[in-house]
Amino acid sequence: MKNRATYFGVFTALALIFSYVETLIPVNFGIPGAKLGLANLVIVIVLYKTGFKEALLLSVTRVVLAGFLFGNLFGILYGLAGAVLSLAAMECLKLRSSFSVVGVGIAGGVSHNIGQLIVAMIVVETYQVGYYLPALLVAGVVTGTLIGIVCREVLRRINNVTLV
């Protein structure tokens, strides 16, 4: 139990650092809301190494903290929708053994974008934001693949490390 709290703190710090690093990278895909999703690296690794509950807790903690530190309240709202939906999608794919980490990463990236888009539709009460859907889907596949490949390599190297 002692170790769990320690690990959770370390992972939260790591996820926050990734969120911060991401604000430093001026990636502009020309689409509002599209970004690399570096913090998802930590989330996916925790999802694989410990489990769904820990990953969900970490994800929500990260979004709220990062929102207060680097964003605004709107950002938290979008982030939460994206985080919860993407984690749910990733867990579903992870449970089916026919998908690898890369597939899980893709599902996470795409569903994160879809979650944000749904909140945007509700907030501005219009379907017009759906105009960004194709671009966000492609962006989700690209970033999800990258994150998935990095996760696969990291997981391969920490294979014999057991967390909790």
Added chain:
Amino acid sequence: MKRNDWFLAAGILAAAAILFCFQRLGKSGEQAVVSISVDGDLYGTYSLGEDRTVEINETNRLEISGGAVRMDWADCPDQVCVNHRSISRDGESIICLPNQVVVSIENGESGEVDGIAR
């Protein structure tokens, strides 16, 4: 990567391509109108062909010129809508989230149905 990963990626990309094609089919005509809504309620519609500036609730200023629309000024801190490129095609939109202002271009002939189908 397993086989299903490729299927997943290909499926999503195909869906994106299909959606994109559907969007491109709706081209802007001469009757295209600029529709502005605030907080989900319609604020007003303006002809795309007529050059003018529109003040939206003292929070945003919109400029219509040469068949294109751009946000000239906004009082919000992030300025995402002001930095947005100008829009001219049917279905394109500029959205100012802090002020909940949505500016979109609709073709007078088939606005409503296209908007929902998309």
